[in-house]
Structure formats: structure tokens, C-alpha cells
Amino acid sequence: MFELANSHRSIRSYTDQKIDPDLLNDILMTGLRSSSSGNIQSWSVIVTQDEENKAKLFKAHYEQPMVNEAPAVLTFCADFHRMREWIRVNGSKQSFDDFLGFMVGAVDAVIAAQSICLAAESVGLGICYMGTTLMSADKIIEILELPENVFPVTSIVIGYPAEDPALRDRLSLDMMVHHETYRPLSDDEIREKHADREKNAWDRYNAIPELKAKLAEAGITKVTDFYTSEFKYSKEMHTEVSTMLLAKLKEQGFWL
Numbered sequence: 001m002f003e004l005a006n007s008h009r010s011i012r013s014y015t016d017q018k019i020d021p022d023l024l025n026d027i028l029m030t031g032l033r034s035s036s037s038g039n040i041q042s043w044s045v046i047v048t049q050d051e052e053n054k055a056k057l058f059k060a061h062y063e064q065p066m067v068n069e070a071p072a073v074l075t076f077c078a079d080f081h082r083m084r085e086w087i088r089v090n091g092s093k094q095s096f097d098d099f100l101g102f103m104v105g106a107v108d109a110v111i112a113a114q115s116i117c118l119a120a121e122s123v124g125l126g127i128c129y130m131g132t133t134l135m136s137a138d139k140i141i142e143i144l145e146l147p148e149n150v151f152p153v154t155s156i157v158i159g160y161p162a163e164d165p166a167l168r169d170r171l172s173l174d175m176m177v178h179h180e181t182y183r184p185l186s187d188d189e190i191r192e193k194h195a196d197r198e199k200n201a202w203d204r205y206n207a208i209p210e211l212k213a214k215l216a217e218a219g220i221t222k223v224t225d226f227y228t229s230e231f232k233y234s235k236e237m238h239t240e241v242s243t244m245l246l247a248k249l250k251e252q253g254f255w256l
């Protein structure tokens with residue numbers, strides 16, 4: 001288990017080998033066994049293998065080639081639709097159509113997703129999460145015909161790796177782990193503990209000739225400039241997507 005978890009790499013290039021349906025079923029079963037708030041299991045996963053449907057998701061996922069290449073895309077959703085239907089048919093008092101319901105479902109969905117990822121990796125399959133699920137939540141809701149009280153939270157592509165990438169760097173554990181109470185880092189610690197990442201990421205980006213030219217043209221001189229630039233996670237993009245997400249959460253029945 002330790003070896004498996006510590007050897008994770010995201011896979012973005014896939015062979016055209018299909019996943020045996022029984023194997024895929026066994027992998028999905030591990031999600032079923034994951035912890036879930038109140039054991040309500042307030043999540044769903046939509047498995048997309050049909051090429052035409054994958055092509056629709058490819059567009060929604062900003063045309064990331066791995067969506068077309070991988071044999072399957074799994075979209076994990078917070079799902080209180082099923083529970084609310086059970087409450088409805090039994091004539092009980094309704095609940096869960098609020099922001100807390102969304103958060104509970106989202107946590108359940110991500111826990112299940114990660115169990116499924118580890119199970120997949122344990123049998124030699126590769127996975128890559130896609131943050132574009134949130135960026136395109138409005139389009140994905142439409143493509144997957146998600147009913148009220150179902151909201152896409154994250155997706156993965158899954159398949160047999162056609163690449164063998166090196167392990168990516170990580171920040172040190174002492175930056176993530178606090179004992180008893182949160183201890184903010186001093187400015188010096190922040191600089192010191194990000195030094196390797198600052199250099200390695202900058203070198204990595206500049207090793208890509210087209211990106212190097214873009215960075216130079218935009219006057220970007222360090223990694224943190226890049227992170228919040230128009231090329232990655234700008235405030236403007238965050239505001240636009242957040243506005244869409246809040247509107248869609250309301251539309252899907254996940255608000256007060």
C-alpha cells in the first residue's frame with residue numbers, strides 16, 4: 001500500500017487497450033466500500049466509454065488529448081438526487097437540497113474517486129484527474145444529463161499507460177502537517193521552503209520553447225507570476241468560473 005501510494009504519477013498518454021469490463025467493475029467496487037457520510041453514499045460516477053460521448057467530454061475538458069486517448073472517463077458527482085427520491089417515495093420530510101448537501105456529496109465523491117484511483121493503479125492502469133470538470137461544470141451537467149441535486153466534482157481518465165513519467169516534486173511534509181494548532185510560516189520559511197519548486201518549475205516551463213517565448217513576451221519572470229497569469233489560474237478566470245459554479249449550484253438545487 002505504501003509503495004503504491006508513494007509511486008503515483010498522473011498519466012496523460014494512453015495505449016488503445018480497452019479495460020476489461022469485469023476489471024473495471026472490480027475497480028469501481030472499491031469506491032462502493034469507501035467511507036461515506038452517514039453511509040448515505042451521496043455520490044455517483046458516470047462512466048463514459050462511447051467514442052461520441054467521449055468526444056463531447058473532450059471539448060468540455062478544454063480538448064485535453066488524454067480524454068480522447070484513454071478508453072474511459074469517469075465523472076464523479078455529488079449526488080443527493082437518489083436519496084431525495086427515496087425520501088419522496090416514502091413521503092418523508094425532504095432535506096439535503098442546500099450547500100451543506102453539496103459539500104457532503106462532494107467529499108463523498110472525492111473519497112470514492114481516490115479509492116478507485118488507487119485500485120486502478122494497483123493493477124497497472126494509469127489515471128489523471130481533471131480540474132476542467134469544475135471549469136466546465138455547466139457543459140458537463142448538460143452532456144451527462146445530470147438531474148437536480150447532482151453536480152460534477154471531479155473526473156479522471158483511466159487506461160493503460162503509454163508513458164512512464166518521473167515522480168513529480170512535492171513540497172515537504174512539514175508544510176502540510178501542523179501539530180495541535182496551525183502554524184503559519186514566516187516569510188523566510190516561505191522563501192526557503194519554496195526555493196526548489198521555484199527553480200525546478202521555472203526551469204521546466206522554460207524548457208518548452210513555445211511557453212518560454214510566451215513567458216518572455218508577457219514579462220513573466222518567476223513561477224508565481226505564471227500561476228496567476230492569464231496562462232494558468234488568473235483571478236479573472238477564477239471569478240468567472242466561481243460565478244458560473246454558484247449559479248449552477250443554485251440551478252441544480254444545492255443552495256439555501
Ligand SMILES: Cc1cc2nc3c(=O)[nH]c(=O)nc-3n(C[C@H](O)[C@H](O)[C@H](O)COP(=O)(O)O)c2cc1C
Nearest residue numbers: 008009010011012064128129130131132154167168
Ligand atoms: C483535482 C485535480 C485536478 C487536476 N486537473 C488536471 C488537468 O485538468 N489536467 C492535467 O493534465 N492534470 C491535472 N491534474 C493532475 C495534476 O497536475 C497532478 O496531480 C500534479 O501535477 C502532480 O503530478 P502527479 O500526479 O504526477 O504526481 C489534476 C489533479 C487534481 C488532483
